[in-house]
Amino acid sequence: xxxxxxxxxxxxxxxxxxxxxxxxxxxxxxxxxxxxxxxxxxxxxxxxxxxxxxxxxxxxxxxxxxxxxxxxxxxxxxxxxxxxxxxxxxxxxxxxxxxxxxxxxxxxxxxxxxxxxxxxxxxxxxxxxxxxxxxxxxxxxxxxxxxxxxxxxxxxxxxxxxxxxxxxxxxxxxxxxxxxxxxxxxxxxxxxxxxxxxxxxxxxxxxxxxxxxxxxxxxxxxxxxxxxxxxxxxxxxxxxxxxxxxxxxxxxxxxxxxxxxxxxxxxxxxxxxxxxxxxxxxxxxxxxxxxxxxxxxxxxxxxxxxxxxxxxxxxxxxxxxxxxxxxxxxxxxxxxxxxxxxxxxxxxxxxxxxxxxxxxxxxxxxxxxxxxxxxxxxxxxxxxxxxxxxxxxxxxxxxxxxxxxxxxxxxxxxxxxxxxxxxxxxxxxxxxxxxxxxxxxxxxxxxxxxxxxxxxxxxxxxxxxxxxxxxxxxxxxxxxxxxxxxxxxxxxxxxxxxxxxxxxxxxxxxxxxxxxxxxxxxxxxxxxxxxxxxxxxxxxxxxxxxxxxxxxxxxxxxxxxxxxxxxxxxxxxxxxxxxxxxxxxxxxxxxxxxxxxxxxxxxxxxxxxxxxxxxxxxxxxxxxxxxxxxxxxxxxxxxxxxxxxxxxxxxxxxxxxxxxxxxxxxxxxxxxxxxxxxxxxxxxxxxxxxxxxxxxxxxxxxxxxxxxxxxxxxxxxxxxxxxxxxxxxxxxxxxxxxxxxxxxxxxxxxxxxxxxxxxxxxxxxxxxxxxxxxxxxxxxxxxxx
Amino acid sequence: xxxxxxxxxxxxxxxxxxxxxxxxxxxxxxxxxxxxxxxxxxxxxxxxxxxxxxxxxxxxxxxxxxxxxxxxxxxxxxxxxxxxxxxxxxxxxxxxxxxxxxxxxxxxxxxxxxxxxxxxxxxxxxxxxxxxxxxxxxxxxxxxxxxxxxxxxxxxxxxxxxxx
Numbered sequence: 001x002x003x004x005x006x007x008x009x010x011x012x013x014x015x016x017x018x019x020x021x022x023x024x025x026x027x028x029x030x031x032x033x034x035x036x037x038x039x040x041x042x043x044x045x046x047x048x049x050x051x052x053x054x055x056x057x058x059x060x061x062x063x064x065x066x067x068x069x070x071x072x073x074x075x076x077x078x079x080x081x082x083x084x085x086x087x088x089x090x091x092x093x094x095x096x097x098x099x100x101x102x103x104x105x106x107x108x109x110x111x112x113x114x115x116x117x118x119x120x121x122x123x124x125x126x127x128x129x130x131x132x133x134x135x136x137x138x139x140x141x142x143x144x145x146x147x148x149x150x151x152x153x154x155x156x157x158x159x160x161x162x163x164x165x166x167x168x169x170x171x172x173x174x175x176x177x178x179x180x181x182x183x184x185x186x187x188x189x190x191x192x193x194x195x196x197x198x199x200x201x202x203x204x205x206x207x208x209x210x211x212x213x214x215x216x217x218x219x220x221x222x223x224x225x226x227x228x229x230x231x232x233x234x235x236x237x238x239x240x241x242x243x244x245x246x247x248x249x250x251x252x253x254x255x256x257x258x259x260x261x262x263x264x265x266x267x268x269x270x271x272x273x274x275x276x277x278x279x280x281x282x283x284x285x286x287x288x289x290x291x292x293x294x295x296x297x298x299x300x301x302x303x304x305x306x307x308x309x310x311x312x313x314x315x316x317x318x319x320x321x322x323x324x325x326x327x328x329x330x331x332x333x334x335x336x337x338x339x340x341x342x343x344x345x346x347x348x349x350x351x352x353x354x355x356x357x358x359x360x361x362x363x364x365x366x367x368x369x370x371x372x373x374x375x376x377x378x379x380x381x382x383x384x385x386x387x388x389x390x391x392x393x394x395x396x397x398x399x400x401x402x403x404x405x406x407x408x409x410x411x412x413x414x415x416x417x418x419x420x421x422x423x424x425x426x427x428x429x430x431x432x433x434x435x436x437x438x439x440x441x442x443x444x445x446x447x448x449x450x451x452x453x454x455x456x457x458x459x460x461x462x463x464x465x466x467x468x469x470x471x472x473x474x475x476x477x478x479x480x481x482x483x484x485x486x487x488x489x490x491x492x493x494x495x496x497x498x499x500x501x502x503x504x505x506x507x508x509x510x511x512x513x514x515x516x517x518x519x520x521x522x523x524x525x526x527x528x529x530x531x532x533x534x535x536x537x538x539x540x541x542x543x544x545x546x547x548x549x550x551x552x553x554x555x556x557x558x559x560x561x562x563x564x565x566x567x568x569x570x571x572x573x574x575x576x577x578x579x580x581x582x583x584x585x586x587x588x589x590x591x592x593x594x595x596x597x598x599x600x601x602x603x604x605x606x607x608x609x610x611x612x613x614x615x616x617x618x619x620x621x622x623x624x625x626x627x628x629x630x631x632x633x634x635x636x637x638x639x640x641x642x643x644x645x646x647x648x649x650x651x652x653x654x655x656x657x658x659x660x661x662x663x664x665x666x667x668x669x670x671x672x673x674x675x676x677x678x679x680x681x682x683x684x685x686x687x688x689x690x691x692x693x694x695x696x697x698x699x700x701x702x703x704x705x706x707x708x709x710x711x712x713x714x715x716x717x718x719x720x721x722x723x724x725x726x727x728x729x730x731x732x733x734x735x736x737x738x739x740x741x742x743x744x745x746x747x748x749x750x751x752x753x754x755x756x757x758x759x760x761x762x763x764x765x766x767x768x769x770x771x772x773x774x775x776x777x778x779x780x781x782x783x784x785x
Numbered sequence: 786x787x788x789x790x791x792x793x794x795x796x797x798x799x800x801x802x803x804x805x806x807x808x809x810x811x812x813x814x815x816x817x818x819x820x821x822x823x824x825x826x827x828x829x830x831x832x833x834x835x836x837x838x839x840x841x842x843x844x845x846x847x848x849x850x851x852x853x854x855x856x857x858x859x860x861x862x863x864x865x866x867x868x869x870x871x872x873x874x875x876x877x878x879x880x881x882x883x884x885x886x887x888x889x890x891x892x893x894x895x896x897x898x899x900x901x902x903x904x905x906x907x908x909x910x911x912x913x914x915x916x917x918x919x920x921x922x923x924x925x926x927x928x929x930x931x932x933x934x935x936x937x938x939x940x941x942x943x944x945x946x947x948x949x
Contacts (some may be wrong), residue, residue, distance in 0.1 A: 015887035018895030019879065019902065021830020021870035188834045188842055188896040190932055237832070237896030238930050270835040341795035471930050473894025638890045642936055646893065649933030672839040672928065680921040683934045 004553055006486045006700055009638035012478045013492055014471070018559035026192035026207045026234035027267045034194070035064055037103040037253055038111035038264035039046075040118050040276065042093035042100055044052045045127035045345035045665030046143065049090055049120060052101060057117035065259045066118075068101045072255055076217045077247045080420030080445050082312025084723040087221060087251040093122075094143050094310035095347050096665055097275025099248045103324040104256040104264050120491035127345040131284055131305050132760050133497055134342035143343040149763060153308055154319045156339040156593060157767040159288055160395040166299025166334035170290025172374060176367045177286050179731035179756045180359035182307065183658040184279035185352055185521050186677055189237020191276055192267040193250045195257040202231045202254045209239040209472050210510030213444065214276040215502045217246030218254055233470040233500030240650065241351040243472075244512045245278050245313055258766025274670035278350030279660055281318055281341075282307040283359035286759035295375055295382040299334040302326060305762055306349070307567045308343040313350035315341045317596050321356025324597030326364055327394035329405065329604070330386040335395050338764040346662055351512060353650055354436060358711045362732060365432040365715030370728070379719070380418070380431050384409060386641075391466065393773040398588025401601050402693035402703070405433060405632025408606035411628035411689040416608040426612050430726025433606045434711030438704040439515025441584045450581035452519040453506035454527040456484060458535070461563030463488060463495050465527070468508035469520040470500040474706050475639040480524050482635055483699060487528035489552040490562060500543070506579070514704030517635065518600060519582045521699030528581025532542045534576060538569035585697070591770045601695045603704045604630040607648075607712035615743055618736030620656060620721065624712070628689035637690055643706040651713025653678045657733050786821055799863050803828065812859060819843045819854040822869060829871035830899050834928070840925035844900035845869050851904045861947030869898035873906065881944040884908055891940035893931035901927045905941045917942070
C-alpha cells in the first residue's frame with residue numbers, strides 16, 4: 001500500500017493556531033455579562049453536614065445566585081453501576097475538597113467573599129485514609145452506602161485455566177509484593193467550563209475529554225432532554241485522563257446559567273485541580289508465579305488492592321484493569337486474578353494514562369526480573385521466551401492480533417547496548433515491556449451503537465469532516481484530516497474540521513482508552529471512501545470510462561481537478577454527504593467482567609533505561625531512555641513520536657518523583673511547586689523507534705500511540721537501580737530516601753529491598769472459574785482479514 | 786449596595802506598552818498583569834497554570850526579559866515594553882521560533898507554548914546559539930506535561946540555526 005499523506009511527518013493542522021496564541025481554551029472565553037462562579041468545598045475529609053446557612057452570602061452585593069445540594073439532588077457518575085456523585089453535597093462530605101455550595105457573582109472576588117460568608121455546621125466523622133483501615137470495620141460509619149463489607153467498593157475473583165495444576169508443574173515458584181503510589185495528571189490547564197442558557201437550551205463549553213458523557217450527565221442531573229443541551233469541547237490544555245469524568249463544576253455552571261439567564265464560568269484553581277483528581281490509583285499488589293527451569297511461566301496468581309478515594313468514578317473498570325492485561329504480553333497458561341477497590345476519604349481516583357495497568361505492569365516486570373535472577377537466566381531472555389504470539393487468544397479470552405514485541409525488544413536492545421553494558425559503580429540499565437489497548441472494546445454504558453461516527457461533506461470544492469472526537473493535544477484532529485485527505489487525494493490542510501460539538505457533529509465517545517485514531521480513524525476511512533466513490537463515479541461518467549480507470553491523488557480525480565469533480569458529483573447526485581462509523585468486534589469472553597480488557601488491537605512497547613545512582617545520597621540521574629513502540633502504522637510519525645516521548649516523560653515522573661499523598665486527611669502538596677514533576681533539567685535524551693506491524697483491523701493498520709509507552713518506564717527504572725546498586729525498590733516513586741534505606745538494610749544484612757512488607761487480608765469472594773477459549777476461536781475471522 | 790462595593794476597589798489609570806502598542810486602561814490596582822492582559826485587553830494568548838508563580842505558563846517579556854505575569858502588577862510596568870505571544874509574529878509571518886515549534890510538533894495541547902516561546906525568545910536574544918544544556922537551564926521554570934520537552938529543545942535549536 002502506498003500513501004500520499006499517511007505516514008508523512010506533517011505539521012499538525014492546529015499548529016499555527018497554537019503557536020500564535022489564537023486557540024481559544026474554555027477560560028479564554030468571556031462573553032458580555034459573564035458571571036463568575038466559585039465553589040465552597042469541604043475542609044474536612046469525612047463529615048455529616050448538619051446545616052448550611054447561605055443567608056449572609058446572599059446579602060452580598062454582586063451575588064446573583066447561590067446553589068447547594070438541594071438544588072442538584074440527582075446523582076451521577078461516569079459508570080452506570082456507580083452513580084454516587086452529586087454536583088454539590090448537602091448530606092455528607094467524603095474528602096477535603098468535596099463541593100458543597102456554588103455562587104454566581106459579577107466579580108470573582110465577590111464570589112470568593114460569598115464562599116467565605118457561607119456557614120456550614122459539620123458533624124465530624126472518623127476519616128479512613130488507607131487500604132488497611134478501609135478493610136476494617138469503620139469507627140463511625142462507612143464512606144459510601146454500597147459495595148462490599150466495611151469500606152470495600154468492589155471485589156473480583158476470576159480464574160482461567162488450571163492454576164493449581166500449573167503451580168504443581170512449576171520447577172520454581174516465587175512471590176513478591178509491590179506498591180505503586182498514586183499520582184495525578186497535572187494538566188497545564190486547570191479545568192474550566194462556561195455555560196449559557198438561551199431559549200430554553202443549555203450550551204456548555206468545557207475543557208473535557210468526553211463531550212458525550214458530559215452531555216449525558218447534564219441531561220440526567222438537570223432533567224433536560226439531550227436535545228436541549230449542547231456540549232462543545234473548547235481547545236484543550238491537557239487531560240491525560242483527568243478530564244474524562246463528568247465534573248461537578250460543569251453541572252454547576254449549567255444550573256447557574258439556567259437560574260440567572262447569564263453566561264456563568266468556573267475555572268478551577270490549581271489547588272482545586274488536585275481535588276478534582278481522578279488520577280492514578282495507589283495499588284498494593286501481590287504476585288505469585290510458577291516457572292519451569294527454562295523460565296517458561298506455568299501459572300500466575302495476581303492480587304491487587306486499590307485505594308479508590310471517596311467515589312466510584314471509573315473504579316470498577318480500574319479494578320478489572322489491574323488484572324486484565326498481564327496475559328497480553330506473556331503467554332500465561334493458567335491465571336488467577338483477585339482484585340479489590342476500597343473507598344477512602346481522599347479525592348476519587350480514576351483513569352490516568354494507562355488506566356489501571358501501569359501499576360500491575362510495574363509489579364509484573366520486576367517480579368519476572370527477580371525470577372530470572374533466581375534461575376540465573378538473563379531477564380531479557382526470560383521475558384522473550386514468554387512473549388505472546390500474534391493472532392492468538394490469551395487464557396482470559398483477550399484477542400491478540402498484531403504483536404511487535406520481538407521487534408520492539410530487538411530495537412532497544414541493539415541501540416542501547418544493554419547486553420554489553422559497562423559495570424562501573426553506580427551505573428545500571430534496566431529493561432521492561434508493556435502493552436495497551438487501542439480503545440476499549442465495550443462502551444461505558446451498555447449499547448450496541450457505533451463508538452465513533454464521521455460525516456464528510458463536499459460542496460463547491462470544499463471538504464469538511466465532522467466528528468465528535470475531542471483533540472486533547474494528542475492530534476486527533478490532524479489524524480482525521482490526514483485520513484480524509486488521503487482518501488480524497490488532498491492535503492490535510494485542505495480539509496476543514498468540525499469536532500467535539502454535540503449539536504453539529506456525530507458521536508464519538510471521547511478521548512480515553514487510546515481509542516480515537518483507531519475508531520474515529522476507521523469511521524473516517526469509511527465516510528471518505530464513500531465520498532471518493534461518488535466523486536469517481538461522476539468523473540468516470542463525464543470521461544466515459546470505467547470507475548476503475550479513475551486515479552485519485554495530487555488534488556485530482558481522473559482528469560478533473562478536485563473542484564471540478566465536486567461540481568460534477570454535486571450536479572449528478574445533489575448534496576454530497578457521506579457517513580462512516582465504527583463498532584468494535586464482539587470479542588469479549590463469556591464471563592462476568594469480561595467487558596474490561598478486550599480491545600480491537602493492542603500496542604506493544606519495549607524500553608531500556610540507563611542511569612547512574614549515587615549510593616550515598618540515593619539520587620538517580622537518568623542518562624538516556626530507548627523506547628520502541630509498535631503502533632501498527634504511524635499515520636503521522638511526528639505526532640506518534642510526540643506521544644511516545646510524552647509518555648516516557650510522564651512514566652519517568654511517576655517512577656522517580658510524582659505522588660499524590662495525604663497527611664491527616666489533607667493533600668500533602670496541592671501545588672505545582674510542591675508536587676514534583678520533571679522539568680527540562682530532569683528529562684534525559686529519549687531515542688524513539690516506531691515499529692509498524694500493520695494491524696489487520698486498525699485504520700491503515702494503525703494502533704494506539706499515546707499511553708502504552710508510559711508503562712515500561714517505571715519498572716525499567718527500578719530494574720536499572722537494581723543493576724546499579726543491588727537493591728530492589730519495589731514501590732514507586734523510587735525516591736532517594738527509599739534507595740538509601742534499601743542500601744542501609746543491605747549493609748545490615750537484611751533483605752536488600754524497599755517495599756511493602758505484607759499484603760493485607762482481603763475478603764475476596766469465591767473464585768469464578770472460567771474455561772480458557774477454544775484453540776481455533778478466531779481462526780475463521782483471522783483468515784478473512 | 787453594588788456601587789458602594791465597587792467604590793471600595795481602588796482603580797488606577799495607566800498606560801501600558803504591549804506589543805509596541807500603547808493602551809490607556811482603567812483597572813483595579815490589585816489586578817495582576819496576567820488578569821489585565823486577558824480580561825481587560827483581550828490578549829488571551831497568555832495562559833495561566835497556577836497563578837502562584839510555579840509553572841511558567843504565564844511568562845511574558847518585560848523589556849525583553851521573561852517575567853511571570855501572574856506575579857506582576859501593571860502599575861509597576863508603565864513605560865516598560867511588554868511582549869506577549871500575540872506580539873511574536875510580524876504581520877502574518879511567524880517568528881522563526883513559532884515556525885519551528887509548528888514544524889516539529891513542539892506544541893501538543895499548546896497551553897504552555899506561549900510562555901515557552903517567550904522564554905526561548907529571550908534566551909536567543911542573549912545567546913544566539915545556546916547549547917542544549919543552556920536551553921534546559923533557561924527553560925527550567927516552564928513546565929510542559931505533553932511533550933517530554935524533547936521536541937521543544939529540537940525546535941529551539943532549529944530556530945536558532947535559522948536565525949543565526
